[in-house]
Amino acid sequence: MQDRDFSKTLKAHATAVERLLGEMLSSAPQKGEIARPERLLAAMRHGVLNGGKRMRPALVIESARMFGGIESTALRIAAALECIHCYSLVHDDLPAMDDDDIRRGQPTVHKAFDEAAAILAGDSLLTYAFEIVASDETELDAARKMQLTLALARAAGLGGMAGGQALDLEAESRTLSEGEITVMQAMKTGALIRFACEAGAIIGNAEAGERARLVRFGEIIGLAFQLRDDLLDLVADSATLGKAAGKDAARGKGTLPSLHGIAWTEEKLEALVAEAQTLLAPYGEKADMLVKIAAYIAQRNH
Template sequence: MAQGVADSLLAEGLVRIASEIDGAFDALLPVPEDARARLVEAMRYAAIGGGKRLRPLLLTSVAELYGVDRGAAVRAAVAIEAIHVYSLIHDDLPCMDDDALRHGKPTVHIAFDEATAVLAGDSLHVFAFEVLADPATCADPFTRIELVQALGHASGAQGMAGGQMMDLVAETSEFDLQTVTRLQQLKTGALLGAAVEMGAILGRVSPEGRTHLRGYARDIGLAFQIADDLIDYEGDAATAGKAVGKDAGAGKETFVSLLGPERAREQARLLVDQAISYLAHYGKEADLLRAVARYIIERDH
């Protein structure tokens, strides 16, 4: 695949999914005409119009490999993105990372207030499971319950939230490379893995048949986090749309502090090549997933 073709495939994919996810959040989160309006406005503020929509792009791209109905895939994608957005709202709170900027605009607790930010995060959290459980996502209850299980497992104490806890502990501990890898597999990798898994669930791919896709997801998850560490190390806040240089400031070990920037960059490249090799038995139809893998380490935010 020529680089120009891959670039335009990716660019189209990113634009398409961004518009679909914004549209779905807009339709699924109408503002009520009572005192709850402020809550739903905060949910919409956080959920609509920001972020790369990487998890939705992964989920819908995998679903497309198996001919899944686009509407179903987009609903599942909205659910996983709602989990991602809720985790960012809570992560940005003063008692957590205390960030004032997210996707280039004030964080929810700055734009609204802390209590509203806590509740907006909580509400997007449960919203994700409501969307998945709704028959509108998919008529088959077994598929829906599998989606709930996959997303629940990836986002709880043994997944994303567990990784966030390890991240808090990292500020006062000296983690080695193995522990940092484990931390990142939980904090970021679990949800990226769930995106791929949920696409496969919708495609009714057998658990055995998901092995290659799991390998792909695991490798891009780690590459993603190394790229994030590099952006934090050398990026600028205006491009990143969020504060940078925070890890070193917090005395946190990262892939960059443990490997150095050159070896970290090399490691990310190897992981992306390896991820793409897992897609070897797919044809052109997996070109978007290949382009996403490369994008993971080429993005600057």
């Protein structure tokens, strides 16, 4: 596969998931909904249709494809996952949390609307994710929908992403140990990425062993994503990164790259990509895109 094809495929997935989210978050109330308040809906759209890289949706779609899962179902689960990811960004940006005014060059939801709208838009995106999974329009048997619901709730909640954000906030008042940093990151960013890969295995009705393999693949991707992010923060300057670089360091937050240095991190990233390739080797060409995503995540410059 050429790199151009890789980029084209990623872009196509992003476009597809954005189109679906745009349709689902149009103004007409769905069956079982009383009404859709316009301003809340606009705040939700602002939070979710913001031109993200849509990496998690691509992982859902490609891992489902590898197991022969229904494409339209994978796309819907990808959209649900993106609702969770984006709700977390909307809430993390709030003044009481990370207090960010700008995300991807646009005002954050609480700046474009107000804080109350941002809180409610986040709550509603989170809730909507579960509505999408359970919806009759999501073509999948109830047993697998339940597995997706359970895995998604665990990845997103107290024992996953939200818990990781709580630990990250704690890190502003005391220095975390290396072990604590690892747990915090596995929860805050790792859990949803792991879910993305596991979801594909569930959608494609993979056997338990294969599902466990995808879970491990997801963990590797999550680790690589975080290491690369922290490495970029350590070395990049504001101009190329497009956000205030060295922000973690300025806040006194320890990261694995800041503890171990650039060379260690680059070696670690190479090892993770190699492990990802070995894990997916049994799937041959079907795993091409997933392996390329792993390499891309480990090597990206933004």
